[in-house]
Amino acid sequence: MRTWKFGGACYSVRCLLVMNPLRRNYLSTKPSPAPHVLTKVDERNLEIIFQRLQNVEETTRRLQKDMKKYLENIAMVTKSEQKITADLSGSALCHQNAELRKLIEDYHSVTSQLCNSVRDLASVNQQTFLEPLKKYAGTFSSVDSALQRREHLVQEWRNIAAKVRKLEERERTASNVVKLEREKKSLEVSGRELAACHASLLSELTQFLEKRVDYFRPTLQALLRSQLEYYGNTTRLFTHLVPANRASAKEGSPSLCVSDSEFETSINNKLDRIRALSIVKT
Numbered sequence: 001m002r003t004w005k006f007g008g009a010c011y012s013v014r015c016l017l018v019m020n021p022l023r024r025n026y027l028s029t030k031p032s033p034a035p036h037v038l039t040k041v042d043e044r045n046l047e048i049i050f051q052r053l054q055n056v057e058e059t060t061r062r063l064q065k066d067m068k069k070y071l072e073n074i075a076m077v078t079k080s081e082q083k084i085t086a087d088l089s090g091s092a093l094c095h096q097n098a099e100l101r102k103l104i105e106d107y108h109s110v111t112s113q114l115c116n117s118v119r120d121l122a123s124v125n126q127q128t129f130l131e132p133l134k135k136y137a138g139t140f141s142s143v144d145s146a147l148q149r150r151e152h153l154v155q156e157w158r159n160i161a162a163k164v165r166k167l168e169e170r171e172r173t174a175s176n177v178v179k180l181e182r183e184k185k186s187l188e189v190s191g192r193e194l195a196a197c198h199a200s201l202l203s204e205l206t207q208f209l210e211k212r213v214d215y216f217r218p219t220l221q222a223l224l225r226s227q228l229e230y231y232g233n234t235t236r237l238f239t240h241l242v243p244a245n246r247a248s249a250k251e252g253s254p255s256l257c258v259s260d261s262e263f264e265t266s267i268n269n270k271l272d273r274i275r276a277l278s279i280v281k282t
Helices: 042-089 092-096 099-170 174-210 212-239 241-249 260-275
Strands: 003-006 009-012
Touching: 042 099, 092 099, 092 241, 099 174, 099 212, 099 241, 174 212, 212 241
Parallel strands: none
Antiparallel strands: 003 009
């Protein structure tokens, strides 16, 4: 079980996985300014990191959606291609021509094997791409919780500062002076706590942002390897169909391995003969 630490608190990835990572973006608590406690530079630095993290979270969720769509689409393409070959296998023309029947049977066999390749591709990408991205997207919930903790400290500091201002406006009686000194001490403690929280967030979120490359690199490498395996296997399967056509051509059978121009000329000639038939309307 992997844990992430933000603002001094540890968050477990396991407890975050019960949530749907595609439901919404978790990172929504924008850092509020705290003048007289934090410098404008420190406030601006945290704001920049917050905006960058929002972009990273949005990109992470978009990648998950795109991968799911990709796997669904490639599965649909393979099923459609298998249906085409199944329909061709059942056509009357296929049964009348032995060479065409053999070609379609081999083609149908290839599409059946591609279904297994698609399942393997989906399984690999589920484990090496979708699940790591899901875990990474879940960590933004703990990041937002840490930012909420900072916002609580900011609001607490503002409330104490408001009390100090009111006491300073009152008559300087013994009672008011005691209260004022007590609130000033509380304001000082609150300011130190807020500054420490801000500095910790700034440091840890900067590291978290910088380490994203190390996290995503193996995921992308696994994606590329799965693509190489899938498309390489697809190429090998279809390549096996080509030598059979060439062999039949050497035996005197009509060859299906012709150039694009020759194929286009052949199709146009056949269409011209069909149009010349009396049963075809002009």
